[in-house]
Amino acid sequence: xxxxxxxxxxxxxxxxxxxxxxxxxxxxxxxxxxxxxxxxxxxxxxxxxxxxxxxxxxxxxxxxxxxxxxxxxxxxxxxxxxxxxxxxxxxxxxxxxxxxxxxxxxxxxxxxxxxxxxxxxxxxxxxxxxxxxxxx
Amino acid sequence: xxxxxxxxxxxxxxxxxxxxxxxxxxxxxxxxxxxxxxxxxxxxxxxxxxxxxxxxxxxxxxxxxxxxxxxxxxxxxxxxxxxxxxxxxxxxxxxxxxxxxxxxxxxxxxxxxxxxxxxxxxxxxxxxxxxxxxxxxxxxxxxxxxxxxxxxxxxxxxxxxxxxxxxxxxxxxxxxxxxxxxxxxxxxxxxxxxxxxx
Numbered sequence: 001x002x003x004x005x006x007x008x009x010x011x012x013x014x015x016x017x018x019x020x021x022x023x024x025x026x027x028x029x030x031x032x033x034x035x036x037x038x039x040x041x042x043x044x045x046x047x048x049x050x051x052x053x054x055x056x057x058x059x060x061x062x063x064x065x066x067x068x069x070x071x072x073x074x075x076x077x078x079x080x081x082x083x084x085x086x087x088x089x090x091x092x093x094x095x096x097x098x099x100x101x102x103x104x105x106x107x108x109x110x111x112x113x114x115x116x117x118x119x120x121x122x123x124x125x126x127x128x129x130x131x132x133x134x135x136x
Numbered sequence: 137x138x139x140x141x142x143x144x145x146x147x148x149x150x151x152x153x154x155x156x157x158x159x160x161x162x163x164x165x166x167x168x169x170x171x172x173x174x175x176x177x178x179x180x181x182x183x184x185x186x187x188x189x190x191x192x193x194x195x196x197x198x199x200x201x202x203x204x205x206x207x208x209x210x211x212x213x214x215x216x217x218x219x220x221x222x223x224x225x226x227x228x229x230x231x232x233x234x235x236x237x238x239x240x241x242x243x244x245x246x247x248x249x250x251x252x253x254x255x256x257x258x259x260x261x262x263x264x265x266x267x268x269x270x271x272x273x274x275x276x277x278x279x280x281x282x283x284x285x286x287x288x289x290x291x292x293x294x295x296x297x298x299x300x301x302x303x304x305x306x307x308x309x310x311x312x313x314x315x316x317x318x319x320x321x322x323x324x325x326x327x328x329x330x331x332x333x334x
Contacts (some may be wrong), residue, residue, distance in 0.1 A: 049170075066203050076214045076302055080216075081217045
């Protein structure tokens, strides 16, 4: 675990309410208060369901402390918009990474790991591991 | 040869066509999607037209890169990053030449379609915009009219297919019998090439 600045976490959902609630859940379970910057990009800019590239870019800029930014996305256009922004090259902070993880479980794992001082690699590994937890 | 003006006319014609057909696209998106394809694309292409009026880039590549950027930021649904990537990647493949041949454009569009397939993970037959774009690129060597006809046939051929990508894929067999809205809008985009050519 690194002792420097924390990894930033961005939660991208089709719904502002979902993004906000998942952020609250992850922060609550991490128990680290506001030690880790978590930002949400939920819904469209006018409050509808969908994805906003502007909200994603603003959220990523807001949580960037220079240690990388881990993005988690829920459905179709959330994932595709983050991938398209990453492909642009200059829209998201250096070290931004889309995690291949389930949204809720991945967000909790990512925030807990970042709160414990994990670097981007460790945050990504923890979130992606959430896929291997079978429920039945 | 095709210059920046041609590509501006293409985007303007596409914007007008999407605006005209927005309600039809949304109607197609109602039974198998979330009924926003027309309104989303209309918002995106109107932003493209406005941006091109304001900035007027002077190369074909720059016109398409700017248009793609607008679509990614304004559409709000999956068609934004998909069409945005199509135009941006096509524009980047054209480089900074002031004029490009139709052959060069066909190669660049092929690269754009490849990028869309990688981004969305869709292949021909998945009932997506790819089903119109792939035959259009293949026919582009015979001219814009042939490409438009191929895209239209490709879109029509999505009716009996079962969706394997996007929200429609959750419907499984119930997606059969509906024309794909993405393939339909892709055919509009290709048809706008013939309008740009005059």
